Every structure is written in C-alpha cells, then in structure tokens.
Amino acid sequence: MSTRPYVIDEMISAKSIAARIEDLCREIQKEYEGTDKLIVVGLLRGSFVFIADLVRELDLPIEVDFLEASSYGDGMESSREVRILKDLRGAIEGRDVLVVEDIVDTGHTLNHVTHLLESRLPARLKSIALLDKPSRREVDFKASWTGFEIPDEFVVGYGIDFAQRNRNLPFIGKVRFTEAE
Numbered sequence: 257m258s259t260r261p262y263v264i265d266e267m268i269s270a271k272s273i274a275a276r277i278e279d280l281c282r283e284i285q286k287e288y289e290g291t292d293k294l295i296v297v298g299l300l301r302g303s304f305v306f307i308a309d310l311v312r313e314l315d316l317p318i319e320v321d322f323l324e325a326s327s328y329g330d331g332m333e334s335s336r337e338v339r340i341l342k343d344l345r346g347a348i349e350g351r352d353v354l355v356v357e358d359i360v361d362t363g364h365t366l367n368h369v370t371h372l373l374e375s376r377l378p379a380r381l382k383s384i385a386l387l388d389k390p391s392r393r394e395v396d397f398k399a400s401w402t403g404f405e406i407p408d409e410f411v412v413g414y415g416i417d418f419a420q421r422n423r424n425l426p427f428i429g430k431v432r433f434t435e436a437e
C-alpha cells in the first residue's frame with residue numbers, strides 16, 4: 257500500500273527502551289519468583305522485537321508462544337472488531353501467562369485477548385505493553401505493566417509498523433506527514 261510521504265521523528269531512543277526493559281524485568285522477576293510454569297505470549301506481529309528483548313532480560317524458566325489478532329490492517333485506524341488469526345500452540349490451563357503487546361490504543365485488542373485467555377483457566381494472567389496511549393481508550397483496560405505512556409501520535413519502529421513498514425527501526429518514532437492530504 258502506498259502512503260502519503262512522511263518522515264519519522266524519534267520519540268523514544270533505543271537506549272531508553274533498553275533501560276526501561278531492565279526496570280520492568282526486575283518487577284516481573286519479583287512477581288514470578290519461584291514459578292516454573294510461566295508462558296510468555298507475544299501478540300504478533302508488533303511485539304516481536306519487544307518480546308525478544310524482554311525474555312532475554314528475564315532470568316526465569318519460561319516458555320514462549322505467539323498469538324495473532326487482527327487490528328489495524330494497513331491503515332491508521334483500529335478495526336475494533338478483534339479476530340484471532342493465529343492461536344496459541346499450547347494449552348495454558350493452570351499455567352502462569354504473561355501477554356506481551358506493543359501498544360494499547362483503544363484497548364479492544366488486549367481486552368479481547370485477555371478475556372479469551374481467561375476462559376482457558378490459566379493460574380494467573382497478566383499483561384505487559386511497551387506503549388500506552390491512555391487518551392485513545394474506548395474500553396476500560398489497563399496492562400499489568402506499561403513501558404511508556406505516550407500522547408495520541410501514530411508511532412512506528414521497534415517492531416511497530418505503518419502499512420507494514422518501519423518495523424526494523426531500533427527506536428520508537430512518530431510519523432509526520434510532509435504533504436497535506
């Protein structure tokens with residue numbers, strides 16, 4: 257899909273992200289101390305960079321699984337109706353589950369996914385989002401841990417895309433269009 261020309265202004269540096277992940281992992285580690293049944297579930301595709309850095313910072317015995325839910329498609333607006341495109345490989349009943357998401361925006365995606373996973377009777381279900389845009393919320397949802405609260409800007413990088421592009425940027429940047437619509 258072609259888009260209007262845009263530039264990307266850095267919003268959160270790779271260094272700040274790494275430092276925040278270290279802090280978050282210290283908290284997560286405390287929460288799960290002594291457990292040997294944690295499954296870390298990445299929501300595809302936006303969380304793939306975040307989950308890779310997160311799990312390498314965690315000194316815990318974990319398993320990793322992935323789930324894909326539909327969200328923005330190729331545009332800039334949330335679809336609101338959430339569909340599961342790829343389900344977990346394993347069962348989670350009686351297990352500790354940590355869902356990893358890139359951004360909580362309207363809240364529909366994580367709200368839907370956590371309700372779905374709750375129905376499978378995990379021992380404990382928690383979630384972590386790298387970014388949160390609280391001003392955009394449409395459903396009452398708060399992740400157990402959040403990396404950074406950001407304003408209502410469209411962001412890319414560190415796994416997050418605009419029309420499937422810019423996922424490979426090492427930092428989080430905001431999209432700024434250089435031509436009027």
Ligand code: IMP
Nearest residue numbers: 302327334360361362363364365410411
């Ligand atoms: P929600 O269901 O509205 O909370 O949306 C969550 C999903 O929308 C995220 O996992 C992202 O895939 C996508 N999303 C939300 N905000 C942005 C953004 O600023 N840039 C790119 N994708 C976004």
